[in-house]
Amino acid sequence: MSSTPQFKFTSFLRTGLKWLPKNKSTKLTDDEDSQMYIVENDEDELDRQIVQHYICRLCFDGNYTAPMDDLLKRGAKVLEIGCGPAAWSLEMSSTFPNLQFVLQSHSRASYSPNLHYYRHIKSQFFGFDIEEFNPPQVFPTTVMPQNCFFEVADATKLPLPYNDNEFDFVFMRSFANVLTTENWPKVLQELVRITKEGGYVQVVDANFDFKCLGPNTDILVRALQKAMRLRGLNPTVATKLPAMLAQAGLINVHDEMYSAPVGKFDGTKLGMLVKENWAHSVKAYSPLLIKTRVMSEKDINRHVGFLFDEVEEHRTREEFCAVYGQKPRAD
Numbered sequence: 001m002s003s004t005p006q007f008k009f010t011s012f013l014r015t016g017l018k019w020l021p022k023n024k025s026t027k028l029t030d031d032e033d034s035q036m037y038i039v040e041n042d043e044d045e046l047d048r049q050i051v052q053h054y055i056c057r058l059c060f061d062g063n064y065t066a067p068m069d070d071l072l073k074r075g076a077k078v079l080e081i082g083c084g085p086a087a088w089s090l091e092m093s094s095t096f097p098n099l100q101f102v103l104q105s106h107s108r109a110s111y112s113p114n115l116h117y118y119r120h121i122k123s124q125f126f127g128f129d130i131e132e133f134n135p136p137q138v139f140p141t142t143v144m145p146q147n148c149f150f151e152v153a154d155a156t157k158l159p160l161p162y163n164d165n166e167f168d169f170v171f172m173r174s175f176a177n178v179l180t181t182e183n184w185p186k187v188l189q190e191l192v193r194i195t196k197e198g199g200y201v202q203v204v205d206a207n208f209d210f211k212c213l214g215p216n217t218d219i220l221v222r223a224l225q226k227a228m229r230l231r232g233l234n235p236t237v238a239t240k241l242p243a244m245l246a247q248a249g250l251i252n253v254h255d256e257m258y259s260a261p262v263g264k265f266d267g268t269k270l271g272m273l274v275k276e277n278w279a280h281s282v283k284a285y286s287p288l289l290i291k292t293r294v295m296s297e298k299d300i301n302r303h304v305g306f307l308f309d310e311v312e313e314h315r316t317r318e319e320f321c322a323v324y325g326q327k328p329r330a331d
């Protein structure tokens with residue numbers, strides 16, 4: 001049997017009773033519930049999103065693959081869609097602060113405290129997330145870098161509350177479990193609308209068609225894919241992103257796919273983090289499997305009992321895709 005901790009779901013499953021939206025004091029109707037984000041934004045899910053942030057950073061050797069270095073250093077206006085706990089925006093805003101010490105002298109040897117001055121870097125980072133759950137508010141509201149701003153908005157309520165051509169860089173990550181097949185093209189077109197001509201849109205997502213699966217893992221993954229489809233989501237949307245970005249009007253579309261190990265079998269930190277992410281994901285997605293009646297709690301527990309040994313034995317992998325495209329200039 002597995003050497004990894006066994007998960008018991010009884011304590012956290014609140015089938016039929018979600019974090020209640022503000023102004024509501026009753027259970028959600030089935031219709032309301034089916035419109036909502038498919039996992040609960042509880043503390044464990046926020047932890048999972050932070051683990052996934054570090055996974056993506058390791059896969060793509062940084063926080064973005066779009067050619068944004070120069071503009072971010074010179075000063076760019078950036079938007080993160082569905083920022084969650086905002087690990088990406090917080091890191092980006094610290095990497096590209098709006099105040100920076102710059103040496104006046106060209107020679108480091110002549111450095112003296114009198115020779116430096118402040119230079120304003122104009123990069124600003126905006127993020128939004130739905131605030132459908134109470135508590136918690138997902139994004140930070142207190143300790144924040146000066147160039148970081150968050151607000152409540154819904155990515156599926158279009159138009160988004162931004163002007164045409166407002167942002168140099170629009171970033172959206174892990175929305176495969178948020179946007180329905182019907183919503184994806186509309187939202188991507190909207191991201192193009194709010195991006196400046198010559199600016200970039202970047203989308204990063206996991207492919208929920210995991211590779212090299214053991215028998216119990218395969219059953220769980222197929223169940224998850226079925227439950228996602230029942231909610232109108234496409235588990236393999238990550239593999240379609242290059243075509244979808246081009247369809248939305250972006251040019252110079254570039255994609256990278258990283259096949260990450262799920263486990264410690266290849267001895268990397270990445271593999272350990274992905275396995276940790278899976279442990280969080282089991283908790284996060286189980287209520288969906290039960291609610292959609294795709295699998296019972298008992299069956300989930302039984303298969304999960306083998307999951308964390310199987311990923312090592314079968315050298316399971318999860319693909320992450322990073323795709324960006326540029327908004328064409330009018331001339």
Ligand SMILES: C[S@@+](CC[C@H](N)C(=O)[O-])C[C@H]1O[C@@H](n2cnc3c(N)ncnc32)[C@H](O)[C@@H]1O
Nearest residue numbers: 037049082083084129130154155156173174178
């Ligand atoms: C998987 S998390 C990803 C968080 C963040 N993008 C990241 O990569 O770290 C998905 C986020 O989308 C948010 N979300 C779900 N539905 C949304 C919607 N309709 N509009 C805006 N955000 C939404 C959730 O609250 C959650 O914070």
